[in-house]
Amino acid sequence: MKDLYRLLPEEMEKLVMELGQPRYRADQILYPIYNKFPKDISEILQLPTSLRDKLIAEGYTIGSAKEVNRIVSEDGDTTKILLNLVDGNPIETVLIQYPTSKINGHPRSTICVSTQDGCAMGCIFCATGQMGFKRNIKAEDIVAQVIHFARLLQERDQHVTNLVFMGMGEPLANYDEMIRAVRLLTDNRCFGLGQRHITISTIGIIKEIDRLADENLQIGLAISLHAPNDKLRRKLVPTAGPHSVNDLISAGRRYYKKTGRRVTFEYALIEGINDSPEVAAELAYLLEGNGSHVNLIPINPTDGNFKRPARRSVLEFERILVNAGVNCTVRVEKGSEISAACGQLRTDIVS
Ligand code: SF4
Numbered sequence: 001m002k003d004l005y006r007l008l009p010e011e012m013e014k015l016v017m018e019l020g021q022p023r024y025r026a027d028q029i030l031y032p033i034y035n036k037f038p039k040d041i042s043e044i045l046q047l048p049t050s051l052r053d054k055l056i057a058e059g060y061t062i063g064s065a066k067e068v069n070r071i072v073s074e075d076g077d078t079t080k081i082l083l084n085l086v087d088g089n090p091i092e093t094v095l096i097q098y099p100t101s102k103i104n105g106h107p108r109s110t111i112c113v114s115t116q117d118g119c120a121m122g123c124i125f126c127a128t129g130q131m132g133f134k135r136n137i138k139a140e141d142i143v144a145q146v147i148h149f150a151r152l153l154q155e156r157d158q159h160v161t162n163l164v165f166m167g168m169g170e171p172l173a174n175y176d177e178m179i180r181a182v183r184l185l186t187d188n189r190c191f192g193l194g195q196r197h198i199t200i201s202t203i204g205i206i207k208e209i210d211r212l213a214d215e216n217l218q219i220g221l222a223i224s225l226h227a228p229n230d231k232l233r234r235k236l237v238p239t240a241g242p243h244s245v246n247d248l249i250s251a252g253r254r255y256y257k258k259t260g261r262r263v264t265f266e267y268a269l270i271e272g273i274n275d276s277p278e279v280a281a282e283l284a285y286l287l288e289g290n291g292s293h294v295n296l297i298p299i300n301p302t303d304g305n306f307k308r309p310a311r312r313s314v315l316e317f318e319r320i321l322v323n324a325g326v327n328c329t330v331r332v333e334k335g336s337e338i339s340a341a342c343g344q345l346r347t348d349i350v351s
Contacts, residue, residue: 078335116169284324
């Protein structure tokens, strides 16, 4: 099956022309599929019946994701959906809403997409990492995750305001499909989301961070650091390999220099492992004067043996960084009770 959500505008133009149609037919496909979210080509009524029939006969389809399970948090702000993609394999996608934070009068509605089924990086505190790697997700299936929630939000007269590549998988390990999805989701003839409303989160594949910096995009970058020194980091991220903490910080600096976008360093706080005042001081020393931002994420419960630190330890850690002049926030966690928060997504158990 060939999915129309895979095609960039120029590719859509090429397709319609190959089917003997004028170039403008491309926009007669792109506009409805990214604004009205039809589930079937036969619903694109702007197109002549003959073209719809031709597309179907050629094996084209639109948005193959099928919802198989939905869980909503008690406060209604977080929705986790299990989607079956074209190959029948399920992946998880999450919508997080912030009713008090409005963008153009609409609640901030962030979609957290998955780019891989499972993950090869094996971070020891992450449920996805414990699944191992199963497969890369295609660009059209990344787009389908967003479209699925865009349709749901449209029914409530709301829309997608932000997008984070922080779901299952390491986005930079599926670079080509990830970047195609970013282009489809930001192109004004397609989904048209502002580049500055997108953040890519990586465990730190340096060569791909540099490649991303060269894409001439204005997307945000979050690098998962989790430790201020190599010894501790390699314990938490066994596949950190040759990349040192200093290499990651330099890569962040290069990204900022090229794009002008501030880099966030994500730091999962784990009780008794990387949350002591000494470790905080080491991190502060590493990052002071760097101009970067640290996002502290008190770890979410998974099946592992790791515990979330007490609130006072988190605040103390934050205080040490702030006192050293390091820009720092503690992430407001949403959805942990439905296993929809950072590090909790997995598909080998349907929760
Ligand atoms: S934290 Fe991210 S990179 Fe690490 S195993 Fe989980 S999904 Fe993969």
